[in-house]
Amino acid sequence: MTPADQPGIDPRPLLGEFASDLWFPHYAQGVWGPWSVRIIAMPSARGYWGQVYRMAGTVILSGPVEHGEASWMSIVPMEVESQEIGIAAARGHTVVLGLGMGWCAANVALNPAVDRVTVVERDPQVIALIEALGIVGQLPEEARAKISIVQADALEWRPDAPVDSVQADIWAKFVEPQKWDDVRRMQDNIGAASFYFWGQEMELWRLACRESGGVPDGLDRGEIARLIEGTGVPLVCPDWPDYGDRIVAAAPWWTPRAEGWWA
């Protein structure tokens, strides 16, 4: 696909004052079975770490959930900030679980530490819409050549070669009761050397709350490392000195309000 053939919507200007060095494909509006890609106005949005940014709008992927339809992905500060740790940590053979808008998979392929990207997506209509929009085709040849897309259930799929890192994002919500079970099942099947999953900070916060029987005052690096070790999953832990403070700042926005949700 040449630049002239690219679909018309560039999400970057819609992000307004939110800046990112990551790559954004162009999208086009359309409907694929129960899935749709639309552009919507959005005057502001909260990032994952709590800050609010003035924006113009976003491109959004909506699709089926158990009882109707929901937004599965959109190009907003929250999605960018909540996936960039995993994108930066990707290396070698990386498995991306959940294709969505193809944004994370494309950025993983652009990471020079990555030489192969296997994307596992359960819904053929999502794969069809990403093909129709030419998302992979908009990448430079070197990144494009790394990507293969497999139609399979991420909870059952097993790799044909060793996996260095996983980026898992098959959920519509940050916090879900079965998320830790899903993550352990994926890791049991894949045996990756390192694993990042969308919203892992909120699920680590759940463990911290559970352990202290309420909302802790803070979370330091030692506690995060200990919580990660207890999960038995080789979760990515960025070496940011303020990782714990960020989790504490983000948690009120992305976890349920009800007391005891962590149980």
Ligand SMILES: C[S@@+](CC[C@H](N)C(=O)[O-])C[C@H]1O[C@@H](n2cnc3c(N)ncnc32)[C@H](O)[C@@H]1O
């Ligand atoms: C939140 S979106 C992924 C967004 C993606 N990170 C991006 O950057 O655009 C989740 C995707 O996971 C897919 N999915 C949900 N459950 C799945 C499963 N069990 N196995 C494979 N894919 C699944 C959905 O169809 C959807 O395409």
